[in-house]
Amino acid sequence: MLQVIIFSSISLLVGFSLAWILRTIEIAKIKRIHIGTEGLLESEKLIKETLRKESARAFQMKETVEAELGKKLQNTEAIIKQMDKDILLLQKSNEETEKLLQTTEPELYNLKVKLLEANNTISRLKGQLQSVSKD
Numbered sequence: 001m002l003q004v005i006i007f008s009s010i011s012l013l014v015g016f017s018l019a020w021i022l023r024t025i026e027i028a029k030i031k032r033i034h035i036g037t038e039g040l041l042e043s044e045k046l047i048k049e050t051l052r053k054e055s056a057r058a059f060q061m062k063e064t065v066e067a068e069l070g071k072k073l074q075n076t077e078a079i080i081k082q083m084d085k086d087i088l089l090l091q092k093s094n095e096e097t098e099k100l101l102q103t104t105e106p107e108l109y110n111l112k113v114k115l116l117e118a119n120n121t122i123s124r125l126k127g128q129l130q131s132v133s134k135d
Helices: 002-104 106-134
Strands: none
Touching: 002 106
């Protein structure tokens, strides 16, 4: 009977020790997995923060570029308006000069008109010649 008790006690101690060792190994595995997961989580947080900063910088750059382009567009529109005004003034001046030339020197005016018609004819013939040579 004593042998049974001793054998039972030894079996209990061996079983308990074996269970303790297996549990310790499992806890060590779980800790390694936990540490790896924490590292991965921290890495993902850093990547997310970096992407957020880059996105904010890109948005700020976009806003800056849009503002600059808006200013350039306004300047360009102002220049175009001024050019349109200048063209209208130039056309008016040319019309007045033409009228003055027509009334004061009609021969010179007629020669100018003929010269313009000749230049138009030459340009038209050049265009036709180029279209024929392309074919």
